[in-house]
Amino acid sequence: MGHSVESIEKEYLKIQKAVEFSLKRxxxxxxxxxxxxxxxxxxKKLRLKNPILNEEDIFEIARNRIKAREKFGKLAARLFFDEDGLRYSTPPSVAEYRAKRLKTNSIADVSCGSGAQLIYFARESEKAIGVELDKKRAYLAKLNLMAMGEDAExxxxxxxxxxxxxxIDAEIVFSDPSRPPQEKVRTLENLEPPPEKVIERYSKIxxxxxxxxxxxLPPERIPIEGEKEYTSLNFRLNRLALYCNELAECEVSAISIPSMERVTNETEEIQPEPNGIKDFLHEVDFTVIKAGLLPNLLGKLDLHASIVIDDGKRVVLSSNTRSSSSFVRDYRVEEICSFNFSEINDKLKKLGAGKITLRFSLPPSEYWNVRNKLESGLDGKEWFYLFRKCDGEEDKAIIATPLD
Ligand SMILES: C[S@@+](CC[C@H](N)C(=O)[O-])C[C@H]1O[C@@H](n2cnc3c(N)ncnc32)[C@H](O)[C@@H]1O
Structure with missing residues (x-):
């Protein structure tokens, strides 16, 4: 049965103290x-006897403060997460962007978890409401809003x-459903709450x-109409938002955070050209590939480039010009040779290399073995990146320097 979380203001300071006590230990x-x-x-000394959080929960929150640093930076020291709540939580820069795009008079986050996104809805919109099935997590959401000086029902x-x-009476309804952690093929029906049911339930309001x-999920596997916005955080695919009806601005888009650069399906396309390694490599943020927007990105950048590597995980293009986009990392091509360890090692020595970063897929267990072989005897100061172009008969190594 649904009920509002009762006032917890008095408890907040005590819980905070108990979490810090555990963290120290x-x-x-x-x-x-x-x-x-x-x-x-x-x-006992604090007279903390919380009906929702017991000692085990407080210990878990303390432990998660350490883990949360990676996602939340300094904010982690103030926030309250259980294990799943932290895993599900939206990173702050993404949450802030989403809240700005959905800024309105009243917004309801109907699967708010421990409130990482709700904090920013409360900050940007006049009124924010959170709904959460799990009582404990709803309580953590309330604590997190208090910790950040925000208010939401x-x-x-x-x-x-x-x-x-x-x-619920809101102008916008938002849902970030939970997904089963181990699922080979992602589908919408397995999400909780299922998006189609949320639409059915809330389209009346x-x-x-x-x-x-x-x-x-690629765009074609999403049966609900609306803008599919693939979100990149620091050059990595992080989220996919779906904006229905009037909230949609196009069919498919990609946004790069923190730069806020955007590309959409409406941008004029340039198709990649046939193979050929030229002066520069352009490593493309996989977010753009997942969104199916590579030709639109090339159109936006007016970049005439060829696909050099496409191994299902990494797409690298090449052209004779530099690009300027946060969806692309540029490299200058220094040397090309066969993918042969001693040949690569010779080339690296001639280039004055000290270290290399491998930019091709390898089982993690082999990474250091391969890297040590390739770096053997290097005593230079330069740091190079090594790409591998392996298709059909051809297996080539491309040694390149990153350009900021
Ligand atoms: C992915 S998490 C939300 C994370 C949140 N956006 C954040 O940034 O912290 C999804 C949450 O939806 C909740 N949930 C699942 N089904 C629900 C339902 N039918 N009603 C309300 N909440 C539900 C789960 O308990 C879970 O905490």
């Missing part, structure tokens, strides 16, 4: 059992139920509905 290397014992005593319950849907979907 984790950092000192104490074991879990000992920390839990100490924490029980500490909580948080409702515990099933967003697809009559009872909850009746309480608004047509402005948006989703966060698994980014591995």
């Amino acid at each position: 984790i950092r000192r290397g104490y074991g879990k059992e000992r920390i839990l014992r100490d924490l029980r005593r500490f909580n 948080i409702i515990v319950g099933d967003a697809l139920s009559d009872e909850i849907a009746r309480q 608004t047509s402005k509905i948006a989703f966060e979907l698994p980014p591995q």
